[in-house]
Amino acid sequence: MGARTLTINPRNRELFYLAAVGVLTGLGFASVYIARQSLVSWGSLGYALFFFALYLVAHLVARFTVPESDPYLLPMAGLLTAVGVTEIYRLGPSDAFKQGLWIVIGVALFAVALFGLARDYRVLENYKYLFGIGAIALLFLPQLPGLGESVNGARLWVHVGAFQVQPGEFSKIFLIVFLAGYLREKREVLAQGRLKDMGPLLVIWGGCMLVLVSSNDLGSALLYYGIFLSMLYVATARLSFVVVGIALFIAGGAGAYEKIPHVRERVVIWLHPWTTTKVYCAQTGTMALRQDCDSYQLVKSLYSIANGGFGGAGLGKGTFTTTSGHQLIPEINSDFIYSALAQELGLIGAAALLLVMMLFVARGMKIALQADDGFSKLLAAGLTFGFALQTFIIVGGVLRLIPLTGITFPFVAYGGSSVVANFLLLAGLLLVSNRANVRE
Amino acid sequence: MNRQISHLAIVALLLLAALIVATTYWQSWAAPGLAAKQDNAIQRVAQFRIKRGKILASNGMVLATNRAVKSGGQTLYLRRYPSNGLASQTIGYSTQGRSRAGIEEEENGYLTATDANLGTIWNKLLDTAKGTTITGNNLVLNLKVNAQKIAENDLKGKCGAAVVLNPKTGQVYVMASEPGYNPNDIESNKGYAQILKSPSACPGSSSALYNRAIQGLYPPGSTFKTVTAAAALDDGVYTPNSMFDDKGYCTEYGKEVSNALNPEGSAEAYGEVNMIQAYEHSINAVFCDIGMKLGAKKVIDKAKDFGFYSQPPIELPSSTIAPSGEYLNHKLLNNTGLMDPGRLAFGQDKLITTPLQMALVAAAVANKGTIMVPHLIKKVTSPSGGTIVNIKPKVWKHAMKPSTAAALNTMMQAVVTGGTGTSAQIPGVKVAGKTGTAETGVGRIYDAWFIFFAPADNPVVAGAVVVEHSDNGFGGSVSAPIAKQLMQAILPPASKH
Numbered sequence: 001m002g003a004r005t006l007t008i009n010p011r012n013r014e015l016f017y018l019a020a021v022g023v024l025t026g027l028g029f030a031s032v033y034i035a036r037q038s039l040v041s042w043g044s045l046g047y048a049l050f051f052f053a054l055y056l057v058a059h060l061v062a063r064f065t066v067p068e069s070d071p072y073l074l075p076m077a078g079l080l081t082a083v084g085v086t087e088i089y090r091l092g093p094s095d096a097f098k099q100g101l102w103i104v105i106g107v108a109l110f111a112v113a114l115f116g117l118a119r120d121y122r123v124l125e126n127y128k129y130l131f132g133i134g135a136i137a138l139l140f141l142p143q144l145p146g147l148g149e150s151v152n153g154a155r156l157w158v159h160v161g162a163f164q165v166q167p168g169e170f171s172k173i174f175l176i177v178f179l180a181g182y183l184r185e186k187r188e189v190l191a192q193g194r195l196k197d198m199g200p201l202l203v204i205w206g207g208c209m210l211v212l213v214s215s216n217d218l219g220s221a222l223l224y225y226g227i228f229l230s231m232l233y234v235a236t237a238r239l240s241f242v243v244v245g246i247a248l249f250i251a252g253g254a255g256a257y258e259k260i261p262h263v264r265e266r267v268v269i270w271l272h273p274w275t276t277t278k279v280y281c282a283q284t285g286t287m288a289l290r291q292d293c294d295s296y297q298l299v300k301s302l303y304s305i306a307n308g309g310f311g312g313a314g315l316g317k318g319t320f321t322t323t324s325g326h327q328l329i330p331e332i333n334s335d336f337i338y339s340a341l342a343q344e345l346g347l348i349g350a351a352a353l354l355l356v357m358m359l360f361v362a363r364g365m366k367i368a369l370q371a372d373d374g375f376s377k378l379l380a381a382g383l384t385f386g387f388a389l390q391t392f393i394i395v396g397g398v399l400r401l402i403p404l405t406g407i408t409f410p411f412v413a414y415g416g417s418s419v420v421a422n423f424l425l426l427a428g429l430l431l432v433s434n435r436a437n438v439r440e
Numbered sequence: 441m442n443r444q445i446s447h448l449a450i451v452a453l454l455l456l457a458a459l460i461v462a463t464t465y466w467q468s469w470a471a472p473g474l475a476a477k478q479d480n481a482i483q484r485v486a487q488f489r490i491k492r493g494k495i496l497a498s499n500g501m502v503l504a505t506n507r508a509v510k511s512g513g514q515t516l517y518l519r520r521y522p523s524n525g526l527a528s529q530t531i532g533y534s535t536q537g538r539s540r541a542g543i544e545e546e547e548n549g550y551l552t553a554t555d556a557n558l559g560t561i562w563n564k565l566l567d568t569a570k571g572t573t574i575t576g577n578n579l580v581l582n583l584k585v586n587a588q589k590i591a592e593n594d595l596k597g598k599c600g601a602a603v604v605l606n607p608k609t610g611q612v613y614v615m616a617s618e619p620g621y622n623p624n625d626i627e628s629n630k631g632y633a634q635i636l637k638s639p640s641a642c643p644g645s646s647s648a649l650y651n652r653a654i655q656g657l658y659p660p661g662s663t664f665k666t667v668t669a670a671a672a673l674d675d676g677v678y679t680p681n682s683m684f685d686d687k688g689y690c691t692e693y694g695k696e697v698s699n700a701l702n703p704e705g706s707a708e709a710y711g712e713v714n715m716i717q718a719y720e721h722s723i724n725a726v727f728c729d730i731g732m733k734l735g736a737k738k739v740i741d742k743a744k745d746f747g748f749y750s751q752p753p754i755e756l757p758s759s760t761i762a763p764s765g766e767y768l769n770h771k772l773l774n775n776t777g778l779m780d781p782g783r784l785a786f787g788q789d790k791l792i793t794t795p796l797q798m799a800l801v802a803a804a805v806a807n808k809g810t811i812m813v814p815h816l817i818k819k820v821t822s823p824s825g826g827t828i829v830n831i832k833p834k835v836w837k838h839a840m841k842p843s844t845a846a847a848l849n850t851m852m853q854a855v856v857t858g859g860t861g862t863s864a865q866i867p868g869v870k871v872a873g874k875t876g877t878a879e880t881g882v883g884r885i886y887d888a889w890f891i892f893f894a895p896a897d898n899p900v901v902a903g904a905v906v907v908e909h910s911d912n913g914f915g916g917s918v919s920a921p922i923a924k925q926l927m928q929a930i931l932p933p934a935s936k937h
Binding site: 230233234235237274289291292299300302303304305306307308309310319321322323328342343346347350351354355357358361362365368369374377378381384385388389391392395396399400401 | 441442443444445446447448449451452453455456457458459460462463464466467468470471474475477479480481482483484485486488489516536
């Protein structure tokens with residue numbers, strides 16, 4: 001008889017952490033209420049309770065379908081969503097209600113995915129080409145006339161009835177499923193590095209560049225391409241592919257910089273957000289300082305972050321409007337939610353948020369390590385890296401580490417498609433984790 | 441595949457760690473630079489979420505307070521000036537669109553509780569932690585409302601300034617500059633445009649925004665003879681009884697500079713006079729001779745002892761405090777070789793001074809040669825009323841020997857009892873003063889000066905009054921009566937009889 005270690009059932013552990021997240025959500029809403037209206041209302045607690053109930057449903061589904069899966073991912077996703085919704089609520093309650101609705105849809109799809117795939121998600125591998133075609137189809141959906149819509153110079157949106165959907169978010173998941181299946185099958189052949197096997201690599205590189213050119217969306221192109229290269233590397237262990245791939249991307253990017261004004265503008269804004277002399281402002285057709293024109297958003301967002309300082313202004317106490325009530329930063333609750341959070345929560349809060357992201361990534365990668373078949377490993381690694389890279393691209397853009405492009409901050413930012421897609425991502429990781437733990 | 445997954449995990453975590461580093465950069469190293477950017481609207485808004493401290497006169501009258509405005513779920517505190525313009529340029533303003541001026545600008549730290557004072561920082565931390573509105577500290581000024589009103593009324597319709605202070609403590613009782621403005625009008629474009637207009641009383645002169653008491657540079661005329669006399673007496677070559685022969689003019693560079701330049705003294709020659717009489721009757725020829733004998737350097741060095749060529753340390757934005765001295769092409773002139781010592785000695789040449797500086801000259805004589813730091817602020821109090829800082833008297837400069845100050849005291853009394861400044865006489869009070877009527881270069885248009893202190897044997901009030909572009913008006917007839925009223929308003933009742 002060896003010593004028995006006290007083990008807590010992973011789902012009970014998950015429930016415990018979810019309860020902690022529920023308490024934090026309640027506190028967050030209460031502080032927003034106190035700061036904005038100088039009162040604590042039952043409405044705020046109701047909101048937190050509703051939110052907690054949603055995650056409780058997700059927890060019960062997980063308890064039923066993936067009982068042995070990682071217990072930390074769901075509470076962390078819950079925390080990130082809660083922080084996001086609290087801040088979205090603080091910036092404008094009506095958007096928070098919409099976001100709440102999307103979370104309901106997300107949880108529903110999460111449940112469907114878990115119930116449908118709990119027995120063996122690896123059936124997805126059989127449909128890999130369907131996913132591949134689906135990914136490309138979704139990607140080009142916004143380009144269709146009459147269906148697509150252009151926001152801030154990038155064509156990323158599709159109108160479905162009253163809803164605005166960003167198909168790219170789902171395309172990303174489809175792409176990862178396709179790559180996991182395809183690379184599992186072809187990894188030995190690809191690893192030999194013969195030029196004739198490079199076809200798919202070049203096709204996907206071309207596809208990404210096509211997306212970049214047609215949708216003016218540098219961020220998504222970088223995301224898809226990064227996911228592709230990372231999964232290729234995991235599958236083949238050939239670092240040279242990554243090097244060549246990056247070189248090709250740089251070449252493509254340089255070409256885009258030369259040919260596409262929108263891309264060039266993004267780079268110029270990134271390098272020189274402030275000017276001391278007036279430059280031509282295309283939006284108004286007049287001469288203006290760049291910080292008053294093209295880089296207005298970025299600069300105002302940096303001011304917002306800087307204003308947070310170490311401890312932050314406090315939830316509900318940040319400054320996002322002028323004294324006359326005008327919004328200082330356009331798109332504050334989607335693209336720039338990070339600068340709102342950084343101002344109100346300060347360095348402590350922003351760093352804590354990013355540390356939660358890092359923990360999420362660490363758990364995801366651990367799942368990839370634990371999984372015992374190639375498809376599962378590639379799927380978990382791809383989903384996790386996609387999550388990390390997406391965070392890096394948007395927050396790095398807001399922080400002026402890289403040119404700013406409008407993609408969403410996973411779980412946190414306002415945006416229905418993103419919330420739903422991230423619930424699917426979470427379902428995928430839980431499925432892989434459950435299988436790995438059961439088989440151990 | 442696990443090796444590659446580990447590598448990928450490291451890359452992913454490094455990407456996210458880079459975000460923490462970048463956030464740290466913007467929120468610590470880069471933050472002060474960004475906060476100072478012109479287009480940083482957050483900083484502007486944040487200022488108005490602080491309940492700014494009040495500014496009070498010495499009698500407790502509220503000169504600046506706030507009105508709360510609800511906007512977009514936040515309470516903003518916009519400034520309100522209940523007196524509608526008392527000591528407008530000195531108090532200044534704090535606005536959204538036009539930033540700040542005056543005490544509002546200089547003491548923004550205390551008024552917004554951001555000053556590096558331990559108690560203040562502690563209170564602010566508590567306010568932040570409790571989530572309550574940050575309330576700034578109040579400023580209690582030395583300003584005497586009744587005297588300030590007299591100065592502004594007397595100068596109304598003219599262009600000019602008055603500075604009155606306590607020569608022993610440096611407490612500033614009056615700082616008036618006319619025309620003034622209503623600080624409640626600054627924010628509106630129409631109101632601001634009106635304020636910016638050149639005053640009709642003195643066309644071409646600076647607008648009402650300008651604090652003539654500290655920014656206005658006027659030729660001091662004969663009031664500067666006080667400094668020349670101090671240079672002469674301190675030098676030891678002259679005594680108050682040194683005799684001079686006034687021929688009615690002095691000869692400089694082979695040309696005659698006649699007394700007629702001085703509109704108060706008559707053009708005729710006084711003949712044999714001592715220094716007291718020359719000062720009393722403001723005889724240019726005598727001072728012209730003294731200046732030439734001493735040389736420009738000695739006179740300028742003495743002027744520097746009085747604070748010329750430096751900014752008087754008063755609680756107003758240093759960008760608005762002009763140093764007095766000889767100017768050439770709008771710059772202070774240091775090369776004494778380019779100065780005309782004769783004309784310098786009676787306050788002409790290229791010499792221009794601020795009313796504050798001339799008030800400090802009078803205060804130096806009154807306070808036995810020592811100039812105290814002028815203070816507009818009496819104390820800083822916390823929102824709950826406790827005193828945070830009590831401003832204590834501090835020596836600024838030793839302008840001259842006490843014996844010299846005593847001699848000048850006598851000479852300045854003579855000016856009021858029987859010289860050019862008789863209209864400043866107050867029954868029962870020994871008043872000391874000096875007139876100045878400076879040429880402006882336009883016909884018989886003069887800048888009329890009077891510097892003064894009282895009671896002469898134990899001075900509690902000193903000051904300077906200047907009236908710009910006075911048509912045919914002299915220091916003795918235009919400015920001395922204003923000075924008299926100011927002294928009467930401030931002197932304790934017992935000494936008035």
